[in-house]
Amino acid sequence: MTPEELVAVRVELEAFAAEVFEPFARNDQRRWGQVYLRGLLTDGKRKSVEPMAARLGVDGNRQALANFITTSPWDPAHVRARLAWRxxxxxxxxxxxxxxxxxxxxxxxxxxxxxxxxxxxxxxxxxxxxxxxxxxxxxxxxxxxxxxxxxxxxxxxxxxxxxxxxxxxxxxxxxxxxxxxxxxxxxxxxxxxxxxxxxxxxxxxxxxxxxxxxxxxxxxNARGLNYVVGISTTMTAQPGQAVPVTPPYGGTGRPPVPSYPDPAQPVKQLVIAAGPRAARPVQWREGSRPGTGRSGRKRMYSRFVALRIRPAGREIRQATDGPALPECWLLAEWPTGEPEPVQFWLSDLPADTPLTTLVRLAKLRWRxxxxxxxxxxxxxxxxxxGRTWGGWHHHVTLVSVAHAFCTLQRLALTPKDPAPA
Incomplete structure (x- = not known):
């Protein structure tokens, strides 16, 4: 960067810090918050207090930085809220x-x-x-x-x-x-x-x-959120088309209750039973390595199977009204040439959700x-x-602020809406 560009970035950093650190009660907290932030953003491998202070020149007051991050009584939740809003x-x-x-x-x-x-x-x-x-x-x-x-x-x-x-x-x-x-x-x-x-x-x-x-x-579910979450291969479920049946009642004892006629199966077996022909190719994004994508980068591509299933388990049964288990998506990645699927996800998104949407959301975890x-x-x-509970929370919060500033700098240089695949 040119000296002029560096000055412009520092002005932007000070404005961003002033916004995020607005909850600080004292001016000295705002000052040392900005200094700590600059320390995290400086060149150098180690970002603990002492080496940062050595790189910060006239602002490199090691004792003041240590006090700010370990003992100063500021609530990180207030800073996180301001960061989240921005x-x-x-x-x-x-x-x-x-x-x-x-x-x-x-x-x-x-x-x-x-x-x-x-x-x-x-x-x-x-x-x-x-x-x-x-x-x-x-x-x-x-x-x-x-x-x-x-x-x-x-x-x-x-x-x-x-x-x-x-x-x-x-x-x-x-x-x-x-x-x-x-x-x-x-x-x-x-x-x-x-x-x-x-x-x-x-x-x-x-x-x-x-x-x-x-x-x-x-x-x-109780909070009204949909999900796309990874699961292990041992989770058990009923096929989506399975329905509970009520065994005949002999007239003595407690009447039977509806239940599924077959035991739940591991999700891996449900996908294997569907077979590799059920897998469909999906490209979900372009990666960072050179390749043949529209941006000149390698396309992230694989084959996926999506099935409707009913996850089993005591907690699910206890939370379910009626005998039928709730239905959801089972997504499995089954790359070409692999003898069996390699990764699994569960999602409660609607039954008409396209396969490409399921895959792109599941793969968003790379972020x-x-x-x-x-x-x-x-x-x-x-x-x-440091060794304290408060110091740890202060440090990770300030690192998140520094990372957010870097993200804002990148967003200012690139379109916010990526080109369609």
Whole structure:
């Protein structure tokens, strides 16, 4: 960039920060919020307080930055609400996307650190896990809400409480009313909070870590949200055309109730029974690698099977009025040359939803992986070295603000409505 362009970007950054940091009660918080934001956006691999302060020149007051991010009493929810309002108007989201990411740690003193599985490492390791909510459309996305997952070992009320971890809660500043909650419940809580800000998006997207939980899908239904969620191959269901039947009554004992004549089958078997000839080719977007697409990039293309099914399970039966299980879509990706399908999704979108729409919405989850990659590699999402609950929430919020600013800069250079496929 030329010096003039750099000045223009800095002016835009200051205006954006002033808008998002408007809830701050004090001028010094606004000042150090902008400085921290510039630190996240500077060149340099490490985005913890000390190396950022070293790169910020006259604004590089390490102590002031550390106090702002770890102990300053500002509520991150207020900043997230302002960020969500701005990004909703810019992105015009078609979906809320949920996922979680790991923050690898060497020590055990940081809030909520435990040995747990994270996809970041692909294994059980010592880490924190953050759950995030992103506003997303085909061409842009932004993380606007966060939760820090508290493992059972950190919850004094849990039978799995660790006597070495629970005493650290006070030192880490974990509020007394925070206990262990499943990640899918944290996602539902974020929906409720985001709605309280006036953000209404009618569709939820998540991977199988959330989609396998019937309570999560029922929670989305209760909130009036449709969903397209990943599921594992072991989920069981009845075929869409299956109907309950009532066995003959012999006249003694309790009358029989309607039930399905055949046991529910794993969803993988239902797709295999339909066969590879049921798969249809779908192109859902153009990727980033060179190829033959209209933009000169590689076309994202595969074959998919869509079936109407009735998911089974005790929670679903208990929530259903009448003997018939609710009908929904089962979407499976079955690439050419593969002996069996490789990925599965469940959706309660209407029965007349086109296959291309189902595929494009299911594949929209790539946006959250894109956001995580940018926030971790370029903006220091996992570089926070503090140990407190509040400090973690402050840091991830500021990283989300920095990422949103980068997104706005990109949107200013490209059309908001992508060319049709």
């Amino acid at each position: 990004m909703e108007s810019e992105i015009r989201p078609k979906a809320l996307i949920f996922d979680d990411t790991g923050f690898l740690k060497d020590g055990h003193a940081s809030a909520c650190v435990s040995r747990q599985y994270t996809g970041t490492a692909g294994k059980v390791t010592n880490c924190q896990v953050g759950v995030s909510l992103h506003l997303a459309c085909d061409h842009a996305s932004a993380a606007v809400n966060w939760r820090l997952f508290l493992p059972p070992a950190w919850d004094p009320a849990s039978p799995k409480a660790d006597p070495d971890k629970t005493p650290r809660r006070q030192r880490c500043g974990i509020p007394d009313d925070i206990g262990h909650v499943e990640k899918w419940q944290l996602a539902l809580d974020m929906i409720d909070e985001t709605r309280s800000w006036g953000i209404e998006v009618p569709l939820a997207i998540a991977d199988a870590g959330y989609g396998d939980a019937a309570a999560f899908r029922l929670g989305l 959250i992986e894109h956001d995580y990659r940018e926030m971790k590699q370029a903006l220091g999402l996992a570089h926070f070295e």
